[in-house]
Amino acid sequence: MSQLLKKLSGTKLGGLRILVWAGLLGCLSASVPPLAAQTEDANAPVVDRKVITRIEPNYPPTLERLYIGGVVRLQVDIAPNGSVESAQLIGGNPILGQSAIAAVKQWKYTPAKTKTRTIERLEFDPHK
Numbered sequence: 001m002s003q004l005l006k007k008l009s010g011t012k013l014g015g016l017r018i019l020v021w022a023g024l025l026g027c028l029s030a031s032v033p034p035l036a037a038q039t040e041d042a043n044a045p046v047v048d049r050k051v052i053t054r055i056e057p058n059y060p061p062t063l064e065r066l067y068i069g070g071v072v073r074l075q076v077d078i079a080p081n082g083s084v085e086s087a088q089l090i091g092g093n094p095i096l097g098q099s100a101i102a103a104v105k106q107w108k109y110t111p112a113k114t115k116t117r118t119i120e121r122l123e124f125d126p127h128k
Contacts, residue, residue: 049078049109049116057103059124060095067126068093072100074120082109087120096124 063069072092077085087104089097100122 048118051107051109053108055103055106057099060099063095064126069124069126070096072097072122074100074104076104076118076120078109078116080112080114082111
């Protein structure tokens with residue numbers, strides 16, 4: 001790791017790159033509370049409901065430019081009418097997670113008799 005920092009610091013804009021990487025690594029190391037601590041209604045059944053309206057998340061420009069991608073997992077609470085009541089990050093990059101949450105809150109699912117909970121997995125690939 002120290003050799004990588006020496007190489008980066010010797011390049012043009014190396015110091016800025018080190019700061020960006022350090023900030024991103026700090027975000028990634030931030031702990032996410034356990035799933036049980038995040039849920040408001042622990043009794044909501046976890047099921048797969050079909051998405052009927054899907055909005056793709058916006059790729060954060062800085063992360064795309066730096067070719068930083070990854071997988072984000074969200075816990076999504078769905079109302080009986082199919083609208084998203086809440087979405088919480090349970091795994092992945094917090095910056096990508098913010099973008100994913102904003103998109104998932106606009107999704108619509110098939111109607112059901114009760115409120116349900118599902119886990120959604122979204123992939124961010126900077127090479128696409």
